[in-house]
Amino acid sequence: MHVVPLGGLGEIGKNMTAVHQRSGMLVVDAGMAFPDEEMPGIDLVLPDFTYLREHADRLRGILLTHGHEDHVGAIPYLLREFRAPVYGTRLTLGLVESKLQEFGVKNADLREVSAGEKFSFGGFNVEFINVNHSIPGAVAVALRTSAGLFVFSGDYKVDLTPIEGEPIDLGRLAALGEEGVLAYFGDSTNSERPGYVPSERVVGETLNEVFRSVEGRIIVASFASHIHRIQQVVEAAKQHDRLVAVTGRSMVRNVQIARELGYLDLPDAMMVDQRDIRRIPDQDLVVLTTGSQGEPLAALSRIASGTHRTIEVGPDDAVVVAAHPIPGNERGVSRTINNLMRRGAQVFYSPLKPVHVSGHAAQEEQKLMLSLLKPRYLVPMHGEFRHLMHHAFTARSLGIPEERIFVLENGARLEFRGREARRIENVPSGMFVVDGGGLADTSGAVMRERQQLAEEGMFIVVARIDSQSGALVGEPDVISRGFVDPQAANGLVEASIEVVSRTLRRTASRNITDWGQLKNEIRRDLTSFLAERTNKRPMILPLIVEV
């Protein structure tokens, strides 16, 4: 009986976890991550499928806790390669379905489940338990395995006054605790945060206050999947007699899916088509948009820079950025806020104004969860190493002994035998990325080449060489891209040509006709010349053309 966290860029067990017992294997979630600044040109980062491939015939199913990209984004890639039923709640599967359509993946075996449901397959007994999160239809998973009862929290918070649906099912979690939880795999995202995360309703109060005070147009940017927040914008609009326009590809799509599936109450009569926005007086309109993370191509950034096709913003208007920047996005968000303010708009953002609450449990909620479940083992998941450690600190403050807490890395394997857990040898867990639609391995040379090209540029030498004597024919050509400004680099081209010519005269005098050696000598001489002259070390590419 093994449990293996398999995916998450910098985070552990965030995107995918495998549970493997004699009767078969399950995976919990199949999400993706967005690349960081060290992966130029990469579209997205997937979990490493190597371990799944090695045991592909044993895969019995995929359990999804909720519909966020970091939990379902790898599904199309997974289903292209593996065949297994996918279990999730209605909204989760609705979002997955739209994604599968986009990727042209057909015949997926999607099986809708509800919180509270319990069933068996592949030697596992599975139960879904309602939790609160920043998307509807989020569930925790209780898994009865050959080793004992496991609970995966998924992403959760405790919201006793949720916007939609029920509060987290504390009663059921308590009952599981009474039954006896062998291991709890818990969300650690907010484990550095003391106290409780406020209810989503707090944001509704702020929205109401904003809607009361603003005379012009109101624009609200939010995560497209945050249906509860979108619902609160709709409620505020209703109360203040504003119509709702929706912009941004993912926002339009998610609003449509959520309305169809009954998660969002937004009557047709309240909606304005984007093309008709100019006909609606500013004070009668609210625009729901993407771009809360400052993404340069998203609708809000284009509104901020004045390049949006249909939506403008100006004095008297207000913009609510109803999200918190994900680490790495701070500069982009700030740039967007600056540009909106330059247009004269009032901008409301967190933490200056409570327009956002987190979807992840803080320390007191983590304590509540641990106290209800009373797990024998805690495996902190979903977070960077520091967050897992703080989750562990919290657990220790409740009396869970250190040896019953496993802080793992992706690829680490936890073995359960009887009631005892121990770490055994790791499984492969490299970084797999999607680069231009295709799978790639970032450990390869390509990423290193891109980084060198980005920082130092490149320098190409074309030399025509007499294939018999190895002597240079004519003058070599040099071409640079992304290197120093050719205007500024006074005489650099001529001097470089001279350096290469000198190298080739030397090699010819030594009768060198091994083109590999010749290229190495060009590269060496030119690298030291350019480093001295420009302080830069471009990628040097000597091309020998035999004539």
Next chain:
Amino acid sequence: MHVVPLGGLGEIGKNMTAVHQRSGMLVVDAGMAFPDEEMPGIDLVLPDFTYLREHADRLRGILLTHGHEDHVGAIPYLLREFRAPVYGTRLTLGLVESKLQEFGVKNADLREVSAGEKFSFGGFNVEFINVNHSIPGAVAVALRTSAGLFVFSGDYKVDLTPIEGEPIDLGRLAALGEEGVLAYFGDSTNSERPGYVPSERVVGETLNEVFRSVEGRIIVASFASHIHRIQQVVEAAKQHDRLVAVTGRSMVRNVQIARELGYLDLPDAMMVDQRDIRRIPDQDLVVLTTGSQGEPLAALSRIASGTHRTIEVGPDDAVVVAAHPIPGNERGVSRTINNLMRRGAQVFYSPLKPVHVSGHAAQEEQKLMLSLLKPRYLVPMHGEFRHLMHHAFTARSLGIPEERIFVLENGARLEFRGREARRIENVPSGMFVVDGGGLADTSGAVMRERQQLAEEGMFIVVARIDSQSGALVGEPDVISRGFVDPQAANGLVEASIEVVSRTLRRTASRNITDWGQLKNEIRRDLTSFLAERTNKRPMILPLIVEV
């Protein structure tokens, strides 16, 4: 009489401001900024010197408010091009001198001034006023000009219990207010932050608590210029009988300068040479280091990744990251914390532990400053647009009317005539960067090329062409770098060669011998082929070799 903010990447008036009247021109500060992720390979960003160049003969002096890089870092570049006396306090000039030595700039005219000093030159009367900041020797500048009295706050906070030196000279600021301030150019960095910034002493209390509880080695990372914080580490070491080792180039240099100039009280007997660290028992040692911003090459990152030459960290040891991540550095700082925790060290960092306080005034301090100075005009400076706006909101809450607040951009020119101010046409203020030691212009093609190379890679085609007929000789060669993984790209090389061959057969049949046109056709055909096959648009470089 003109005032022009000239430098600051994303921030306004941060790095340099020119004050220009009939009698001559002064600049206040000459700092630099660090490049952001959109400037790959760039070393640093300088203010635009164009305006200074246009009026070079009128430059009478450079006034420095304090020794931080973003206020003095451009001095070597400035003094290579312009000749003017540089005024600053002792520590500021000490830091500038060491920088000038490093750059080999000789014969600079550095003139030491003290807070409280007042003197005239170039038609200006200048007075330096003591303020508190995260470096000793920080001053505000009062400038009596032909238009009236200007006050530049520099970077400041109000610390009534400073670690060293005097509290901010509120009395003198009040007296200037009584005299009548025409315009106040004030630090806006923390204008979104309510309340007061706590005294630096708070950090000393936390350090004491950490030193009391830790049994192993203690490592403290801080800004190298934060002499007050370094002093507090020394005090805690003294109290708990630990010796002090210093590591990281800038930390070693700044500690040395501060000791020589009497700003840092660190007796020889307490110091350990880095090479002797292994001989000191862990419980008797504290290491002061750079790397609080997670810079990959700094000492702390190397300690965290286990690649530091002399310093290790392990269980029982503790690391204090006594700084807050500057926007853009969050991921690097987080990576360092994760790695330190992986080694088993306890890590103390802000905001979980009060190991850092800001050096910039929050809203209540800004109100105090505005109330004392009672300026006719406020020009919020030092901050992104959003911060300037919030400074303006604070001023308006004190009753300063909107028309007397000028929120400017870099290059905007404010004209004073009589007691009236108005905006007149802008001066040039592009972005100037240092790239491999030389000045470059990021608006040029080089930056765009680097970005394309970084994200899409490059694809080179070498074709030998009969110079008479324009026909292809042999097969073209293709070489890619930073493009897709050649292993993964099944048959892509062969197919690309075929695409190029086809293009060249077509051009030969049309008797095209214009190499420019030929290259364009290769580029066009190959771009669409590669985009379809790989979803990427590499830089394509066709090279034609005539044979």
